[in-house]
Amino acid sequence: MAMRALPRPMRAALLATTAAMALSGCGVLSPLPAWELVKATGTATSTALATAAPAKASNTVHHGDAPVKTLCIEYNRNAPLEDLVPAMQAELRGQGVESRVFEPGTGLQQCGVWLRYVATIEWGVPPMASGYRANLSAASLSLHRSDGTLLASSSYQAEENFGLARWAGTRNKIAPVVKALITGFES
The missing domain is CATH 3.40.50 (Rossmann fold)
Structure with missing residues (x-):
């Protein structure tokens, strides 16, 4: 499935997760930037969950x-x-x-x-x-x-x-x- 086919919150969560995996906790100066990225990934995932697929009657x-x-x-x-x-x-x-x-x-x-x-x-x-x-x-x-x-x-x-x-x-x-x-x- 193409990335554009995903809803915007899911794309953001996927990109944040990919970036976090690429860093894998190794920061040049400090591990804090990697930790902040992991926290941002959690926030993006929560947003995606809250807005996923509008319900229908x-x-x-x-x-x-x-x-x-x-x-x-x-x-x-x-x-x-x-x-x-x-x-x-x-x-x-x-x-x-x-x-x-x-x-x-x-x-x-x-x-x-x-x-x-x-x-x-x-x-x-x-x-x-x-x-x-x-x-x-x-x-x-x-x-x-x-x-x-x-x-x-x-x-x-x-x-x-x-x-x-x-x-x-x-x-x-x-x-x-x-x-x-x-x-x-x-x-």
Whole structure:
């Protein structure tokens, strides 16, 4: 693959890594320049991970109902990714929708619209890290009226991009799905 075909952050990380390997810690006056280059490589890699392959919503169904202004999120204990619900709530606020979180089966009289979700979580060791970390690999969100009528649904599925896309933040992955769920438009 040509270097130009790589996203800019990945090119920067690759160039910094190549330069660091060429120096191999041998500085003429001091090893500090080589150390600074290694640190810069880590920063470039972190930047590449944060911006790798923008997530996309897919399989969106939206029935064109009036815009939702408040909803309740039914907490799913089978999707224990600690930043998933906060990420959904932040993106909902960005769409002008207020939300509250309830355990399944509670709050039924308090909410006219429910967001339900399922998620697949994978574990792995990110580049430049030493321990395992959970990451969101797939998610499906759906909006329902309190009587169970489906208002909208949308999904996210991780796409491989040199293995870096899987380490993007949960909020980056879920943002287009929440937007599609509320607006009906995939981005």
